Amino acid sequence: MRFRRVAMVLVLSCVAALAARAFAQTGPGQAVPIRAEPAPVVVLDIKGAIGVGTGHMLEEGFARARAERAGLIVLRMDTPGGLVSATRDIIQAILASPIPVAVYVAPAGARAASAGTYIAYAAHIAAMAPGTHLGAATPVQMGAPGAPAPAPQRREGDKPAEGEGGGQGGAMERKVMNDAVAYLRSLAQLRGRNAEWAEKAVRDAATLTAEEAAKEKVVDLLAGSVDDLLDRVDGRTVRTAEGERTLATRHARVIVVEPSWKSRLLAVVTDPNVAFILLMIGIYGIIFEFWSPGLAGPGLVGVICLIVGLMALSVMPLNLAGVALLLAGLVMLAAEAFTPGFGVLGLGGVAAFIVGGLFLFDPAGADIDFAVGWPVLLAAAATNALLIVGVLGMALRTRRRAVVTGSEQMIGLEGEVLEWHAGRGRIRVHGEIWSARAEDPVAPGTRVRVGRRDGLTLHVGPLGKES
Incomplete structure (x- = not known):
């Protein structure tokens, strides 16, 4: 019993001595500093073209960051560009985010071209790994093959050069160009980055390496890895939608969020080639079901593929003229089956089908080459010609034969x-x-x-x- 009392006295004496020492170091009226564990950092990967699947993946990632009470969201990016609508949705999500967002162009050899440049300018912190580059933010229709080059910037009162367009096409090009310039300049001014170079990236498709981008104050810093980035931004103060936030990222726990199956599926089906193929399978399945009622299999597969294909097309920039040409091609190919031989209707149907697929998507809706590939178009046209002309023609020839039963x-x-x-x-x-x-x-x-x-x-x- 006496031993226990002596032990308790010794423990209380040690605690009192430590408290007195801390009080002496901090001084009267000062609290003892307690180093809290930093909030976790959520890392999301943007790889490849930006589309509907990318936007859905970032939406899920931002929700996960809020649930984890993250202190920073890092978008590790390597993209050639993508859909304009998806890019604007991502930028709006960044601007409205209460959690700071850092765009990190990595690894070495990665790029933040076109839409990636807009996203980097919108981020609270922009960083690049050595050996990366960004820029080339000119709208794709301005640089399409065969299109006239955009008019150079002129001061008020200057006369246009000889041959410079002043018609409706030129006015539309200037409208698109000026809108893109104003959008990127506004993001640059919001984040305090180089607005002059932002205009060059749009008008002249200018690009910069990582070192040049840091020197021109297009990005905030260079970092060799995510850990290096977190060390370099620790203690920085950024302004978010809910006010200023001071980052505490050194030694923070890193959570890498993988895209869900739904985001992966959206990324696959919203590919122009996949959506086009699904649409064709849907049409063929329904046609076969009408030819052989009661099978159920072709009709079921056709309806599912048609619904998924139409869903994918509904979120992509469609050109109504291309859709009309596709339908006209199918109608002409079906009509060819009712005429002997492979004549004008069949050739016209194949031509209309190829041209319709080529112009199925509106180039103004993306800043990359967003279209159905030539191999897919030619394969689909050949399949249509063989199936619709051959099978329907065979069915009609069979109908004309003499009855041999009954x-x-x-x-x-x-x-x-x-x-x-x-x-x-x-x-x-x-x-x-x-x-x-x-x-x-x-x-x-x-x-x-x-x-x-x-x-x-x-x-x-x-x-x-x-x-």
């Missing part, structure tokens, strides 16, 4: 008269004895042809003349 098979057959009297008698057809009638006189032993059947009585006539 009661109708007797029509057109030849037989021999066995007995005959007063327009009635018996004949032998296919080794069977039938009752027969005829309007023209016939004699036993002559050959007759069956014209029609009435129950068990055949109506016949002499060869060369049907009854």
Whole structure:
């Protein structure tokens, strides 16, 4: 008992000594600093073209960051660009995020081209790994093959150069160009980055390496890895939608969020080639179901593929002229089956189908080459020609053939008269004895042809003349 009392006294003495020492170091009225564990950091990967699947993946990632009470969201990016609508949705999510967002162009060899440049400018912190680059933010329709080059920037009062467009096409190009410039400049001014170079990236498709981007103040810093990035941004103050936030990221726990199956599926089906193929499978499945009612399999597969394909097309920039050409091509190919040979309708249908697929998507809706590939278009056109013209033509030719089963098979057959009297008698057809009638006189032993059947009585006539 005495030993326990001595031990308790010693423990209390040690605690009192430590408290006194801490009080002496901090001074009267000062609290003892307690180092709390930093909030976790959520890392999301943006790889490849930006589309609907990318936007859905970031939406899930931002929700996970809020649930984890993250202190920073890092978008590790390597993209050539993507859909304009998806890019604007991502930028709006970044601007409205209460959690700071850092865009990190990595690994070495990665790029933040076109739409990636806009996202980098919108981020609270922009960083790049050595060996990466960004820029080339010119709208894709401005640089499309065969399109005139965008007009250079001019001061008010300057006259356009000779041959410079001033019509409707030129006005539309200037409208698109000026809108893109204003959008990127506004993001640059919001984040305090180089607005002059932002305009060059749009008007002249300018690009910068990582070192040049840091020197030109297009990005905030260079970092060799995510851990290096977190060390370098620790203690920085950024302004979010809910006010200023001071980052505490050194030694923070890193959570890498993988895209869900739904985001992966959206990324696959919203690929122009996949959506186009799904649409064709849907059309073929429904056609086969009409040809062979009751199978259920082709119709079920066709309806599912058609719904998924239309869902994918509904979130992509469609060109109504391309859709109309596709439908016209299918109609002409179907009409060709009702005409002998492979003629004008078939050739026109294949041509309309290829051109419709080529212009199915509106280039103004993306800043990359967003279209159905030529191999897919040619394969689909050849398949349409073979299936629609060949199969429908075969079905019509089969319909025109003589019936070889049932009661109708007797029509057109030849037989021999066995007995005959007063327009009635018996004949032998296919080794069977039938009752027969005829309007023209016939004699036993002559050959007759069956014209029609009435129950068990055949109506016949002499060869060369049907009854």
